[in-house]
Amino acid sequence: MAKQDLQQLRSQIDELNLQLLKVINERGMLVQEVGKLKGVQGTNRFDPVRERVMLDLIVEKNEGPFETSTLQHIFKEIFKANLELQEDDHRKALLV
């Protein structure tokens, strides 16, 4: 019986993993759009003020079970991944 519960929980977790995958990639595309716009405007890609605003919103809305500090760490990894993605785009643009 416990084994069946375990199986069911795991398939729910797999489902959430795929949702995360989808949302992280969607977010990636939007940040690429922002990068293009900001490229046009000539401002820098890394924006600590905007990052702070996003993290503050996460703090405000966090209902657990994760500590806010843990979530901030995960989100910072997501932000960092996006910066790298934008750098790749920039390098590719230079090669064209």
Place this chain on the structure above:
Amino acid sequence: MAKQDLQQLRSQIDELNLQLLKVINERGMLVQEVGKLKGVQGTNRFDPVRERVMLDLIVEKNEGPFETSTLQHIFKEIFKANLELQEDDHRKALLV
């Protein structure tokens, strides 16, 4: 005009951040449930085989723009956060 576009993209990104927050926390709760079940069954909390299965599914379903290696890194951070959460639960249980 570009400023308005930027504003709009940012509010879409905020929306996705909140979705991520929700799904990461939901996932956290499910993994806590798994921890309880596995506690009952006496097996270890860290399960490299299960982690591999989850990462393989992510590889399989990734449609970009992120590289699979980047996504795996982010997911490993999420897995690690869950292990820490379960350790906290375990410590709290010992204190009761």
